[in-house]
Amino acid sequence: MHFKRIFILMALCVVIGSFGCAKEGGKVEAPKRERITKNLVPKDSEIKGQNFLVELKNLEIVMDIDAASKEIVETPNLRGHIKITNKSNDILDIQAVTLEYLDEAGKPIPFTSGEKISKVSVFLRAVKPEETTEGSLDATIPRMAVKEKALGKIEINLVYVPSPLKRETLILSQKVE
Numbered sequence: 001m002h003f004k005r006i007f008i009l010m011a012l013c014v015v016i017g018s019f020g021c022a023k024e025g026g027k028v029e030a031p032k033r034e035r036i037t038k039n040l041v042p043k044d045s046e047i048k049g050q051n052f053l054v055e056l057k058n059l060e061i062v063m064d065i066d067a068a069s070k071e072i073v074e075t076p077n078l079r080g081h082i083k084i085t086n087k088s089n090d091i092l093d094i095q096a097v098t099l100e101y102l103d104e105a106g107k108p109i110p111f112t113s114g115e116k117i118s119k120v121s122v123f124l125r126a127v128k129p130e131e132t133t134e135g136s137l138d139a140t141i142p143r144m145a146v147k148e149k150a151l152g153k154i155e156i157n158l159v160y161v162p163s164p165l166k167r168e169t170l171i172l173s174q175k176v177e
Contacts, residue, residue, distance in 0.1 A: 032066065035064055036062075037061070037063075038146070039060050040059040041177050043059055045174075047156070051160075052085065053084070053087050054082065056080055057080060057081040060078075061077065061141060061146055062076065062079055078139050082097065084127065086127040087130070093127075093162075094123040094159070095161060097158055098121075098157040099120075099154055099156060099157075101153075101155075102152055103153075104150075110142060115140070118138075121137055149176045153171050153174060154174050156169070158170070
């Protein structure tokens with residue numbers, strides 16, 4: 001008789017435990033973040049400077065937004081493909097490509113506090129005359145440039161070493177679509 005009570009008590013505990021620990025069926029939470037991609041206009045550009053020809057292709061802004069409020073939650077990224085051709089008669093040692101974002105008036109668009117700043121793509125490649133180097137472009141862009149559609153131009157700085165160190169600045173007209 002004593003074993004029957006223990007057995008019934010154990011069975012009751014198992015039944016209560018399995019109903020108490022069971023998940024509620026059918027409830028699935030919607031994602032709290034949404035990834036949005038916006039194209040730049042024009043999407044492909046070509047710029048000729050004193051020593052280089054720079055081609056940018058498939059330029060787009062990738063950002064994560066809060067699904068409920070539609071606010072940008074992280075610093076957006078500018079992504080694309082870059083192709084650099086040496087148009088000089090010398091071997092040029094490309095060190096980096098830096099980006100600066102400008103509004104329609106040509107004033108820099110600042111990053112706000114708390115934003116991740118990554119405006120440099122390191123290349124470290126020696127390029128012979130008429131030779132081409134390619135790579136992907138992945139840099140951050142200020143929220144203000146995207147949110148307020150303030151972007152008017154992108155300034156591309158090619159840092160390279162002929163002898164002595166020189167810097168060339170090219171201006172690219174862009175708008176957020």
